[in-house]
Amino acid sequence: MSSSSGQSQFRYTQTPSKVLHLRNLPWECTEEELVELCKPFGRIVNTKCNVGANRNQAFVEFVDLNQAISMVSYFASSSEPAQVRGKSVYIQYSNRHEIVNNKSSGDIAGNVLLVTIEGVEAGDVSIDVIHLVFSAFGYVHKIATFEKAAGFQALIQFTDAETAASARNALDGRSIPRYLLPEHVDSCHLRISYSAHTDLNIKFQSHRSRDYTNPYLPVNPSAIEGTTQSVLGPDGKKVEPESNVLLASIENMQYAVTVDVLHTVFSAFGTVQKIAIFEKNGGMQALIQYPDVATASVAKESLEGHCIYDGGYCTQ
Secondary structure (H helix, E strand, C coil): CCCCCCCCCCCCCCCCCCEEEEECCCCCCCHHHHHHHHHHHCCEEEEEEEECCCCCEEEEEECCHHHHHHHHHHHHHCCCCEEECCEEEEEEECCCCCCCCCCCCCCCCCCEEEEEECCCCCCCCCHHHHHHHHHHHCCEEEEEEEEECCEEEEEEEECCHHHHHHHHHHHCCCECCHHHCCCCCCCCEEEEEECCCCCCCCCCECCCEEECCCCCCCECHHHCCCCCCCEECCCCCEECCCCCEEEEEEECCCCCCCHHHHHHHHCCCCCCCEEEEEEECCEEEEEEECCCHHHHHHHHHHHCCCECCCCCCCEC
8 A cells, every 4th residue: 555646644554443534624514515525435323523623624433334444445545535625635544433422422311312213214204203102101392303414313302311211221223113114114223312402492393393392382384294395296287295284375365364264264174273374475374284184185175266255355
């Protein structure tokens, strides 16, 4: 292994580790950029960005040792160095064997669990399935889901550390029951540690976050299940995926439209669980939540384009 190709920054005597130390990165390099560089060699389970006085170093942890070795070996023998934003990046094995984030070691027991759901995409496991699985161990206060380099993750808040510990002990390393998963998912393992959070700040009920302690929390209009995914119909036009929440735009509004008025109109088709009214683009819109998609579909079919008041006012 010659160092004449400008690769003298590699220290071949180092003990291989599944954690790699990257130097000479662009200032404030993002986690996404790191993952983009490393993902051809394997799956990243953790990162630590912007390390060092100049914030131009980082650590990347692969799921297993061979993936890290393959990345180091590739760039050690390549005539082209690793690059991010056109800068040559120096890669070596770290002397640490896992990345421990500063906020929490993951071993200090708390009432909030950090759950990584391995083997799935974000849309494969709904927040309701997560709630079902974890509420078997006690009352779940809040859930927040998000996507990170490690994969699809959820923060789950219990009443106390004891309840969280019982859920962690029972579920860490296990899989969500097969019947709760979509057909294309073979299995999804749960990797569970403790979070440094003690009380999650949930601002909206949505398909990404829930606060089960506050039934009056508004529904986030931009985060209803499915609205982020465009589905094209046979005619090539966008089809809105079905949901148990309807978004009603109220046009030609001559009279005041209140929550009570909407409740009267929409409860003719089934139980209305929640209503939220808001202004958007100068018009009035409302979110109406039913218990299921079927009821919402009937209401939509019956009311779309119809008037709330006689005389053609307040079309919805």
